[in-house]
Amino acid sequence: MLAATVLAGTAGVIAATTSPAQAAAGCRVDYTVSSSWPGGFGASVAVTNLGDSLTGWRLSWTFTAGQTVTQLWNGSVSQSGGQVTVTNASYNATIPAGGSAAFGFNGATTGSNPAPAAFTLNGVACTGAPATPTPTGSSATPTPTGSSATPTPTASSATPTPTPSTSAPAGLPCDLYAAGGTPCVAAHSTTRALSAGYAGALYQVRRSSDNTTRDIGVVSRGGAANAATQDSFCAGTSCVITVIYDQSGRGNNLGYQGPGGIGGADTAAGATRESVAVGGNKVYSLYINPGNSYWRNGSATGIPTGSAPEGIYMVTSGTHVNGGCCFDYGNSETTRRADGAGAMDAIYFGTSCWFGGCSGSGPWIQADLEYGLYPGGSSSWNPNQRAFTSKFVTAMLKNNGTSRFALKGSNAQSGSLTTLWDGALPRGYSPMRKQGAIILGSGGDCCIDNTNQSIGTFYEGAMVAGYPSDATESAVQANIVAAGYR
Secondary structure, eight states: OOEEEOOTTOOOOOOOBOOTTSOOSBEEEEEEEEEEETTEEEEEEEEEEOSSOBSSBEEEEEOSSOOEEEEEESSEEEEETTEEEEEOOGGGOOBOTTOEEEEEEEEEOSSOOOOOSOOEETTEEOOSSBOOOOTTOTTTOOOTTGGGTSOOSSSGGGSOTTOGGGSSOOSOHHHHHHHTTOOEEEEEESSBOSSTTOOSOOEEEEETTTOOEEEEOBSSTTOBBOHHHHHHHHTTSOEEEEEEOOSSSSOOOEEESSTTTTSSSOBOEETTSOEEEETTEEEEOEEEOTTBOEEEEOTTTTOOOBTOOEEEEEEEOTTSOOSSTTOEEEEEOSSSSOOOTTSOEEEEEESOOTTSOOSSSOOEEEEEOSSOEESSSSSSOOTTOOOOOSSSEEEEEEEOSSSEEEEEEEESSSSOOEEEEEEEOOTTOSSOOBOOEEEESSOTTOSSSSOOOOOEEEOEEEEEESOOOHHHHHHHHHHHHHHOBO
């Protein structure tokens, strides 16, 4: 059975495949229309593998009302008439048993926009249950005690009998976003892995004694940063953080904006300015002071551009802030210049009251959309805004690119998210004109020949393709709380 969720009256379809020699033994597709506008829509698709591990996939479906896919991320697409096929990207080709892969797309419509009625994964119909073993299906036939995998005639096909809780996503932020159909396209942290399978480097340090560098990884797959490696390498000298590696597989690594980095007037942040604990493990933060900032042009490596929807979160601190411009994390200009309203879509956290009329002294979670820090849907103060002064703060922003954005925040050690704004974009920002660079620690018109004036702390964060659901964001917040920042 196809599990489909259609929102905002729009529909979209997406497809994926494995190599032709490898058939899927069963699958489920969760399809969500995340946004719509006259003549177009955005959609996200999550494909769950209910059979043996796949090392390549191809998802197919048919549009029945003349819809076309105009932009797709986390896969490649071909379309002939109404027939659409989406094939995996290199970095999401493997779907383990019980695991899932996700992609998103924008589409065009000429009228109605019905959701696809059926999907096939590598030629096998996605019914929400393992496929019935057919001709000589010994490789896919669940002969031994197949009762648990045998599709019973009760149409509870939406009920995943083969316990999808065995899926690779173990509840870390990027796993949760992917399961929700809005996969991470950039994920950064100096404190921990952001997906259960990540075992690579988190960041790079450079020591002053001999200018050599060392990558700092995790203590175990999906675990906390290995601070002992940094402590040993930096003993007796000072170190700075030169690179924060991207954990999404897109290569969106952030370099510092200064000589020896990606070029510019800033310097790298000190590597040992603040240590905290995650799950009882000592880790270090990225502790930004004026003159420190990081950047990457991700416009060709998956960061949403133009009016494509996106979501962002970060864990920061309410005790290390100022009103300087601008402690941001998110989508920014590839030119590193202020290129106009809507050229940015980044989370701001600090005490700046850009348009005046603020209530209290902050710090606040706002949206840096270029030409202003927006507390809500206009330059007027949003009465639902509130200060977040706790040691650890979760900040979230999502923007469908055409009509709507939302701001949320919480204490990162306890509690659920508070919605600060969920409504229309400010006048002049529809559609958005995002350029697809990534900024961390400064505003968009920094820092080629000027320096960052803000201070702030960054522990972790990610950018995702698509418009995350409230349920997904709540799950991410629950995981952050469970991580045990202290």
